[in-house]
Amino acid sequence: MNISVRYHTPLRWARGLANETVTLPTDASLVAALKHLAENNPSALRGMLLGPEGEISPHLVVFHNDSLAAAERNAVTLNDGDELRLFLAVSGGHDWDRAGACGRKQKESGVDLRAEGDGETRNTRSSG
């Protein structure tokens, strides 16, 4: 079966295109579709689709035929002609243990505070 996939910023940059049609086995699940995309695309996109354990990334927002696929998204089955729209979430946030909720427990990161951010920054626009 064929499903269409629409990538939205910044997944669009990672994929290098806005839309594509992918062919999947009949009755493939949403999880299988995302894994298929991850396996067949650049690593930058893979990192946005899947987490370190191969699970759907918690920061990925998926619309399945105009409906938000949220808590139930591991159970979604796709049909021929379905559309997936992929976005990055708005909130984000780190694992407290990795980030350290309290700075006093952190080692210096080595970032030079004077070198950046105060005023204008460099143009980092990518050509993609």
Added chain:
Amino acid sequence: MTTKYEGYTGTWLHVDLTSGRIEPRELDPSLAEGYLGGNGFGSHLLWERVGPGVDPLAPENILVFATGPLCGTGMPTSGRVAVVAKSPLTGIYGDSNAGGHFGPELKSAGWDMIVFTGRAAHPVYLHIMDRQVELRDARDLWGLTTSRAEEAIRNAWGDDKIKTAIIGPAGEHLVRFAGIQVTSQRSAARCGLGAVMGSKNLKAIAARGHCKVPLADPDRFRDLARDFRRRLRENPIYPAVHRHGTPGIVALMNALGRFPTKNFQMGSYDEVDRIDADALEARAFVRHMACYNCPVACDKLYRLPDGRYAGTELHSVEYETLNSFGAAILNPDLDSILYANQLCDDLGLDTISAGRVISFAMELWEKGILTPADTGGLALEWGDVETTLQLVEMIAHRKGFGDLLADGVREAAAAIGRGAEEYAMHVKGMEIPAQDGRAQRSMGLAHVTSTRGADHLKAFPTIDETGNPEEARRRYGEEYLPELADPLATRYKPMLVKDGEDFGAVIDSAGLCKSGGTFVMAELYWPDIAEAMEAATGMEMTVERLKRIGERIYNLQRCYDVWHGITRADDVLPRRFSHEPSPSGNAKGQVIDLEPMLDEYFTLRGWDVSTGRPTAETLHRLGLADAVERLNLP
């Protein structure tokens, strides 16, 4: 340094514009302990000095520009300044918060805050060069746009590093949603505080300073700042926020059915691809910009290279403006949106309210409530760019039909009558931003519990926007899932809104940015801010203490509104949200019922469920005993 706490300069300015007297005052340490700075200071002063009998545009209203203890420090995103006054748009508590560089400059000149009272006999501006402060004649600046006035002031002093807060013609003409342009780049846009400035004949503040903010524990503070900066840069959402800023969410909000279209008749716009972040970047991006000490740099410089509006150049094109001058009026012409944005900045208008009054008028035209006899012959067709731009000018100068719209949708609807109220999308007089509560229940609740009228930024519930459980889990634990992360669920949303309001009150009072990691990106939370406050000020600061301060500030703002007659009956959304199902996107078929959420919210707050007034017990617990007496609470 006169206060016992670091992080503050220890002095503030009282400027009485009537007499022209300028007095330096010492910062009372108990004010810092109770209210931190920024919005907290402003809320306290408003409560102390401006009662219900005072017209917001009368000399008796005060106008406060307040920094916080983290403002102007090495902490990332610490460039915010709060402006507080009674709002001429709503008649209740009003505040607006701006980034850029003005706040840090004011603080480095040695002032934590400026409080303006009275009214000058003729237009003036306040010039601050470190401890040297004077009122200058601004008669030759009156009538200038914000960018021209800033240029004139910098030229007059031969110093292009001067940072300004300026009103345009809209503020001078007392447009009730006039904003204050802060160093060209950012705005304290909401609540009509530019009109308060105009009513005082105060054209601008121009500041230049050379001091450093003293810190209680500089080494610990530096380590924290480095760590926060690293965490922001490593946040998974950072690349998107940095690259596009708030326009990056246009397409997502549209898919959620949360992108108000045609004056909230719809929640999705079928031409969104023409005005989203990719379209904006491709058409006009020049370079990234940042507020003071901000690694996120969500701000951008845009320029239109050709076409009808060629040469249009501006910063900070926000999600909200792409909606209010785009989808809200069915205008897919990106160039004209940028031009309208620049026009609003120059004239000193809030782009949200300006776009909303125009979409309101267009719907009245569509419904036949407005006719050429009302509009002076103007036809208000959806998507008519020329008329839209003409209306912006007419509003700012209060000309013709623009004079009616210059009072905001609530007042305009009341003046028009004939059922116009039905289409006035506001809460307590404030036009509703591009955040449709039918598509996100917490946002619907946030609009009505906001102390300044319709507003997404007081509670700023970001973590349930997209159904992503990750951040909800981290901040609140597993027990509230899946409902807490579901945008269409109501369960637990009162808790989310209350926590956001209290946390937001602290962030706005500390001098940090809500878009730079505290709400957007959701990276920094109570423990981080408590530790930063302690390292900056030397105040012993536990999370519990900080939470109590946030709660105190928010309760005082609510008390101010209650003092001005606000009750639960005012905590309502326009009928459209509860009776007209959203026709598109993820919210298709949805309406919002606020009442059960409000019951729970008031209970959590310790407010009376039937009246919405804080109870005496709650106010005593928060150290607001005087409010019990003033509000005559049992």
